[in-house]
Amino acid sequence: MTPRAHHPCPFAAEVEAAHDGRLGAPDLPRLDRHVAGCAACLALRARLDAVRAEARREGNLALDDLARRRARADLLQRAARPGRTPLPTWGRFALGVATALALLVVSASVWRRGARPLARDHALAHVEASPGTRWSRGSSAREERIVLGEGILLVEVPHQHLGHRFVVALPDGEIEVRGTRFEVEVRALHTRRLDVTDGVVALRLEGRAEQLLAAGARWPTAPAAGDLAATHPRVRALPAQAVVPVERARTPQRTRPARDAQTASVVADEPVAPLAAGLRALQRGDLSVAAERFADFERAHPDDERAEDAGYLRVVALRRAGLTAEAGGAAEAYLRRYSHGARRWEVLAGLARVGASNLSCAELTTLAAEFEGDVARREAMRPLRASCGR
């Protein structure tokens, strides 16, 4: 039964309006008189009251004062880190003046160049931006550069002559192109997707090896090395010069391995390969292999954002395989490495269900502290506390 849709009394809407405080004071006595003699409206009012009472009772969390104070201290500590607090008014003014001066200098420099042709021998790339995309373009006789800050660009690049480069600068890396058509997406300062429709592009992201993507390839779900080479022989046949390293000033490559000049294809460095292999093994139920592949990925790419996912999936694979001791070891490794990881509660809860852990009591206490304020979780962790004699 609902107030409007199926309620037998036409006053139902007014009953709900009165419940919300939307009915004017002059109308209230009249409505009260009606409700007093209308069983349907009386029942509706009671049900509305019951919903609100439950919402206020169940919806307000029981908060532990210690947890609240800990959260407050943590918040203020994080807020005090450099870069968090806004600049004072004079600081913002000084920054504004400096920015304006810098723009003035750049504008003057551009103006002095006069009508010098920017990209004399090259047709500019065709760029289509999705609504809301932030991007800019600059070009010189030797290079055309697109800077993508946020959003999606579909780019069609004419063939680049020798000595001329076409580069898309991303917040976390860059793409170099030699005659191709592709779509790239950036969100929250991270490259999310790259679809190559035609030609070959070199993708270089911070902290990752360079990848060559041929027509039909997609990042981050590009096919594994063998598949891509088989599907796109151009990748393997590509001369090394086609992907010559560019200046690293803007995009330092922390873990870039030394490249063999004869190995044109660098797709073998594609970091997702062991992760994909692990997921495929997990899917077909080959759980031990899956766990090994996830461990491979973590070892090979400890700085990759997905290493944490791999660590968690390794725990899942081992647990499903019934390898309790190994799963426990993997869970402990996860918690030590990613003490603030997104899956820390699931991993800790798994350990608690087993009721045994090689984590020290000090480690357990630290890990469990953030969940102490939650009655259900505190209860779930009781076996672990018991193992520490608490």
Added chain:
Amino acid sequence: MAQLAAGNLSALGALHDRYYGSVLGVVVHAGVERGDADDVTQEVFLKLIALAARFDGRESARAWILGIAWKMALHRRRGGARWLRMLGEVVAEVASAATTDPERLAIVAEEASSFERRVARLPARMQAAFILVEVQGLTGEEAASALGIPVATVWTRLHHARRKMMPGAAGGER
């Protein structure tokens, strides 16, 4: 809020003292996992440092902060869904396996109360109106301002949310 905009962190502490419980409640009822809820709550307050200068006082500070909390919680919840989709793109069946894993579902079921499960089943828009008005006690006007929607829309969504939350409603648990 003006003090926070000027960089006074003790003002942030005062806001935390006053609104921590409400923000955490909104985040939890918006469907963020308990393990993530504290992180999101912290992020909401950290976000206030950057946004405080935009607060114009036309609505209550509580409504304004809870509106931010709702949006950030929704963002995190969708982020979790994106994680599963990302895995699913690599191996199609993983996403469904992850959401139907009996162990995982058991954990979720253990953690959530009957009330939380019914709130979680509400569509996101109804959820927002229900949480802000019925749970947190904002007025319809405050909720409308916090969510950036007309007040009449709040009442409509609230009406439908209540219908689903009433004892004996279709899909209810009692």
